[in-house]
Amino acid sequence: MQDFIDKALILRVGRFREADLWLRLFTPQRGLLTAFAFGGSRSRRRFVGCLDALNVVSFLFQPNKTGTYLALGEGNLLKGRRGLRKSSKRLGFAANCVKFFEAVHVEPEESEKSFVLLDQALDTIESEDRISPLFPMLFRLRTAFEQGYGPSLDTCSQCGKVLKTAVAPTLFVEEGRILCGECSSAGGRRVPLNGRVLSILEHVCRNTPEAWCSLELAGEDRRIIYDAVDSLVRWHLGLKWEDGRFLRT
Template structure:
């Protein structure tokens, strides 16, 4: 039976039969992979604990007829388990895993940038101790950009007129100039728009120096932008303390 090896992040799991699970991973070389892990729900399983959501693993797959089969898994980091004791970190990690699963559309298609963004986000929360909420917002904006939905915060999203601008509309793609402004546009403060741009570009000194009210307003706009492009919000995002 042909086999292959890859590095992956466990996005979610589903029970299969009495002792198996279907594991969905975002891998470095093969994009999103759904595979069966046989016997992992038994207490005697060799690698069941390594294949929990948020796990970073080196994994060996055997090619199957419909789903591939996990034959070996070695842990490189248990980010989901690490975050369990911190509600803010756990919900942020859960939202990142859910978003990555939703933004990678096709199984088996390479998604290296999404993999690296997710791995970097998990490390920022669990290893570097950055604010879970701000890491999540930065991850969501960058992941949307990689998926082809890059928001515009410095120029008008419709006509390209240079900013700063005062109106934000999710369906239009970001900030809008006075001539392009649409009904129902939000009017974020200039400081909030600066935070959004810093989250997208990774300017952490700007983010960390921002006023909490501007961070909260930025989080609300990120959530609205994400919901528009995914056509519905993230389940994990609804239970976050923002």
């Protein structure tokens, strides 16, 4: 395997010897990677301002002779996110999104699209004046849809009626589909929806993260969205948020 250059978003950084660091990275071409920056904590030339979590960096990747690990030869900072580190609330939102993203298994063919989504989400959290408390949950929703786990939001999957104007649309979690009130299903976990919630879900899935900040969510709608997204993520992605991290259910 030859050396290669690729840009990467740094998800996590850790120390494993006095001067050496390991990095968990996500790249648009190769997906999730772990690489080692030997001497990275002391380097003043090879990694100037690069090795902080959430930065986007162009790295020179150097496989070892047996191809068992990747070393980082040098890095060029493309995007730093100092603004995130100035606000504990924004940093918490960013950390939640990154932890979820890392827990989801992204197929290589989906890497570029997923990279863009995460990068846009972090830009939004850093720069927008107002961020919805539901932003991390909306990010989970969009990520689930990007991975193919989202139900159709337009029409009842059984009779084809338009869901926004249908009576009592309901999400059937295990089946991963939404039915109108006139159609029945075998049962299982159900989340009652409404036209407003369906419009919000559609808005999130069809627009960039920057556009999510303008969403106005009533208390009941927030509860429904949280319940729907949490149920889909638990059942179809096998993940739950517990003790500050995502665990396999």
